[in-house]
Amino acid sequence: MKVLxxxxxxxDTEAKIELKDGKVADAGINLIIxxxxxxxxxxxxxxxxxxxxxxVVVLSAGADKAIDAIRTAxxxxxxxxxxxxxxxxxxxYARAVALAAAIKDENPDLILAxxxxxxxxxxxxxxxxxxxxxxxxxxxxxxxDIADGKAVASSEADGGTQVTEVSIPAVISxxxxxxxxxxxxxxxIMQAKKKPVATVAAAAADNKVxxxxxxxxxxxxxxxxxxxxxxxxxxxxxxxxKNTVKVEVK
Amino acid sequence: xxxTWVFVEQRDGNIRKVTFEMLSEAKKFGDEVxxxxxxxxxxxxxxxxxKYGAEKVYAVExxxxxxxxxxxxxxxxxxxxxxxxxxxxLFAHSFNGRDFASRLAQKLEAGLATDAIAAxxxxxxxxxxxxxxxxxxxxxxxxxxxPILATIRPGVFExxxxxxxxxxxxxxxxxxxxxxxxxxxxxxxTVSARPELxxxxxxxxxxxxxxxxxxxxxxxxxADLLGGAVGGSRASIDSGWLGHELQVGQTGKxxxxxxxxxxxxxxxxxxxxxxxxxxxxxxINTDTEAPIFNVSDFGVVGDxxxxxxxxxxxxxx
Numbered sequence: 339m340k341v342l343x344x345x346x347x348x349x350d351t352e353a354k355i356e357l358k359d360g361k362v363a364d365a366g367i368n369l370i371i372x373x374x375x376x377x378x379x380x381x382x383x384x385x386x387x388x389x390x391x392x393x394v395v396v397l398s399a400g401a402d403k404a405i406d407a408i409r410t411a412x413x414x415x416x417x418x419x420x421x422x423x424x425x426x427x428x429x430x431y432a433r434a435v436a437l438a439a440a441i442k443d444e445n446p447d448l449i450l451a452x453x454x455x456x457x458x459x460x461x462x463x464x465x466x467x468x469x470x471x472x473x474x475x476x477x478x479x480x481x482x483d484i485a486d487g488k489a490v491a492s493s494e495a496d497g498g499t500q501v502t503e504v505s506i507p508a509v510i511s512x513x514x515x516x517x518x519x520x521x522x523x524x525x526x527i528m529q530a531k532k533k534p535v536a537t538v539a540a541a542a543a544d545n546k547v548x549x550x551x552x553x554x555x556x557x558x559x560x561x562x563x564x565x566x567x568x569x570x571x572x573x574x575x576x577x578x579x580k581n582t583v584k585v586e587v588k
Numbered sequence: 589x590x591x592t593w594v595f596v597e598q599r600d601g602n603i604r605k606v607t608f609e610m611l612s613e614a615k616k617f618g619d620e621v622x623x624x625x626x627x628x629x630x631x632x633x634x635x636x637x638x639k640y641g642a643e644k645v646y647a648v649e650x651x652x653x654x655x656x657x658x659x660x661x662x663x664x665x666x667x668x669x670x671x672x673x674x675x676x677x678l679f680a681h682s683f684n685g686r687d688f689a690s691r692l693a694q695k696l697e698a699g700l701a702t703d704a705i706a707a708x709x710x711x712x713x714x715x716x717x718x719x720x721x722x723x724x725x726x727x728x729x730x731x732x733x734x735p736i737l738a739t740i741r742p743g744v745f746e747x748x749x750x751x752x753x754x755x756x757x758x759x760x761x762x763x764x765x766x767x768x769x770x771x772x773x774x775x776x777x778t779v780s781a782r783p784e785l786x787x788x789x790x791x792x793x794x795x796x797x798x799x800x801x802x803x804x805x806x807x808x809x810x811a812d813l814l815g816g817a818v819g820g821s822r823a824s825i826d827s828g829w830l831g832h833e834l835q836v837g838q839t840g841k842x843x844x845x846x847x848x849x850x851x852x853x854x855x856x857x858x859x860x861x862x863x864x865x866x867x868x869x870x871x872i873n874t875d876t877e878a879p880i881f882n883v884s885d886f887g888v889v890g891d892x893x894x895x896x897x898x899x900x901x902x903x904x905x
Contacts, residue, residue, distance in 0.1 A: 351838045351858050355724040362725060373839050430690075431699065456838055458720055458727075460702050465658075465690035474769035475658070477687050480832075490773070494833060496682045497599060497784065498777040502770050514839050515832035546699030550715070551728040555865065563887040565876065568894040575870060575895070576902030578886050583847050583868045585790065587903050588815045 339484070341382045341391040342446035343416065344437055344464070345375040345398045347407035348457040357552055371407045374452025378512045380519040381482060382450050383415040390484050393417050395444060399424045399436045405535060412530035413522030419533065420444070424540035430458075432543040434466035439541035441471060446507065448489065453478045453511035464511040474504035477511045590675055592617050592709060593646070593735075595665075595688070596625040596637070597680040599656075603636055605787060606680040606742035611640040613745040617709040619675060621752070622646055624668070626653040626661060631756055638754020640747065645754050646672075650761045656684045657770050660763035662692050667762030669696070669735060676709045676736035685739050698733035705744045705865075709736060722838040722861035742786050743844050778833075783817050785834065790816030791845045793836055793863070796823035797852020797873060797892055804829045806896040807851050813903055819843065819863075821853045837862035851892045855880030872896070 349355075350368040357363060371379065385391040396411040398404045399422040408419035422436050441449060449468075454461035461477075468475035479491040480499070490503045494513055522530070562578070564571045579585045592614040597604040607623070614621045622644040623637035634645040646668065652660045665688075669677070677692075679685035681703045693700035701716035705726075708715045714736035720727045731737070778784075785791060792814070794807035804824065811818045820830040822837060836843055838858040848866035853859060855871070855878055863869070870886040871878070872895050881887040888895055 349721065351722075352856075353721075354857060355721045357725070362720075429699070431694070431697070434694065456722065459718070459722060461686050462690040462693070462700060462702060465687060466694040469691050469694035475691075476770065478683055494683060495775065496597070496604070496684055498775055500772055500776070501774040502772050504770055513832075546693075546697070546731070546733050547701065548730045549727050550730050552720075553726045553728070555723065555726060558864070558869075558883050558885075561869075561881075561885040561887060563881055563884070563889065565889040568890055568898055571888045571890050572895050572898030572902050575872075575886060575888055576899055576905075579847070579870070579903065582885075585814055585847060585903075588813055 339391045339447040340393045340395065340444070341385055341448045341450060342395045342397055342441055342444055343375070343378050343382045343411065344449065344451035344467070345379060345396055345407050345411055346372045346455050347398065347400055347404040348372040348455055351456055355554070357554060360552060362552055369403065369406065371410055372452050372455045372457070374454055374456065374512060374514055376519045377514050377516050378450040378452050379411045379414055379416060380517045381512060384517065385484065386415070395420065395446065397422065397437060397440055399428070399433055399540060401426055408535055409530050410522060412533045413526040414520055415526060417533065419535035421535060421537045422540050423537060427545070428540070429545040429547045430460050430462040430466060431546040434463050434470060435543035436540035437463065438467045438470035440538060441467065448484065448506055449509045451509070451511050453513060464509050468509035471509070473508050475509040475511070476502045476504055478513045479510055480513050480515050482510060482516070590673070591620040591622055593622050593624045593674045593677040594642070595677060595679045595685070596623050597682055597685060598625065598627065598630070598633070601629065601633060603633065604680065604682070604742070605747065606682070606740065608640045608747045609742065609745040610678045610680065610740050611637060611642055612748040613707060613740070614678060615641045615750060617676070620644070626664060628654045634754045634756050638752050639749055641750040641752045642754050643752045644757050646757045646759055648759055648761060650763070652763050652765055652768065655772055655775070657768050657772065658687055658691050659767040659769045661688055662695055663763040663767040664761070665692055666695055668759050671759065674735050675711060676714055679739045681739035681741045689737055689739050693737050698735070698737055699731040701729050701731060701738040703741050704738045705741050707738060707740070714738060719842065723842055723865055724861050782811060783815070785817045785819055785836070785841050785843050788817035789846045790814040791819050791836070791843050791866070792816050792849040792851065793819035793821060793853060794824050794829070794851050795821035795853030798824055798829065801829060803852060803892060806892060809900060810849065810896055813900060816845070821859045822856070850880050851896065853880055854878045855883065
């Protein structure tokens with residue numbers, strides 16, 4: 339079985355966001371694999387270690403530097419990579435069209451991705467890919483079993499959890515609690531340098547959404563800070579909660 | 589192209605509050621507001637939507653809609669959009685809502701603004717504000733594809749009553765069992781007397797400073813006294829004191845309650861991203877330099893093991 343994992347290169351989650359010339363400034367920011375996608379990579383590698391998958395292919399759409407995200411996945415244990423070069427301004431639609439075209443050429447048995455990206459927070463692309471390819475999908479999974487041409491996954495759901503079965507090929511998107519991604523070993527990093535990464539141009543697609551403005555959230559006004567005996571502080575906090583916030587006590 | 593549709597979030601007839609939030613906000617667009625509900629025995633819910641301004645209630649009843657499944661719901665919605673041509677369709681930014689809207693948007697080759705926290709909709713144009721980088725920045729996006737599609741973050745818009753006709757319309761069933769490609773074998777509801785994190789008016793979260801289950805117990809006691817939800821920072825999730833579904837922050841949930849109380853949380857940037865849009869923020873931390881105090885309306889420099897029991901007694905007075 340061939341497993342393909344979609345990864346997006348994103349800002350480090352510790353990055354402080356600033357604007358420059360009306361856009362999000364990227365100078366000096368450490369770039370990582372989107373943490374949700376990293377979990378998908380780990381899931382794919384574990385399927386290979388269990389003998390369920392024969393090959394793990396990593397796919398990313400983005401600028402040339404996104405190859406670093408692919409190399410990280412290869413260092414974790416994926417077999418080869420594909421970089422679809424695409425403008426950083428591609429929206430969820432254009433991104434899904436480009437990724438789906440590359441996936442079609444690969445014809446994998448299973449497509450994994452993170453359920454959301456830590457940068458745009460859209461949570462659209464995996465589901466859009468499934469629609470383009472006419473495949474079933476399951477989102478936000480926390481466990482996955484593949485057997486007899488079927489994928490069975492637990493996932494987070496509104497007001498609970500659920501277990502869903504779909505036939506494969508399918509698109510499956512991961513929640514971060516699915517697994518704990520490994521750190522690449524020194525040996526893995528060395529091997530990754532020799533693993534093949536193909537570069538292809540993105541399929542043409544126009545954006546459907548236009549970003550008209552970026553802004554930073556309004557800074558919070560300075561609040562009250564108390565440093566006193568616990569009894570005094572608890573009384574003041576309780577008073578604030580009752581009279582300013584107007585909490586209801588059960 | 590006219591009218592705003594609000595897709596109803598419900599399970600077994602239990603309507604989620606975000607539905608009323610969306611109906612209330614949609615009235616501001618100045619166009620006719622309708623509720624759209626799929627399920628079994630859902631027609632009877634119509635008066636609930638009328639109360640918040642739904643002029644029409646498009647109710648579709650069939651076994652195939654008994655539980656949410658992407659395939660049948662998308663097939664039905666596409667048929668209805670083609671027949672009735674709404675200007676905009678709003679969904680909740682829930683697990684189901686984002687799943688539904690994403691697949692629908694692609695089928696229609698349309699744009700979609702997910703997790704919107706502000707909306708301006710006019711004929712043929714929608715402008716939505718979205719939090720990016722988990723709230724560290726905001727992006728305003730414009731959609732002109734038809735219909736205008738968005739998912740709305742729960743807890744952002746106020747619920748405002750405003751009676752309307754709520755006339756029931758029953759469109760033809762356009763989906764069959766053949767449209768269903770996901771077999772939901774089991775659904776386990778969360779067994780908790782507490783509200784869900786993204787719907788709670790009060791969230792009390794515990795971090796590293798809780799030191800273990802005893803500290804978390806204090807956090808839970810405070811949450812329960814206030815009828816709130818319990819959350820945690822990465823530290824308390826990774827330590828196994830709380831389940832992952834309770835993580836607040838960049839790789840967890842983004843919450844915006846009326847009151848957020850951070851107990852023993854230093855305020856790493858990833859955590860701040862998940863809670864700094866809360867209306868009021870209180871924090872309890874022993875470190876006077878903790879970044880959490882920079883976003884707090886009320887900061888207590890102290891030991892949560894001493895302060896919370898005293899606070900519980902104070903609130904019960």
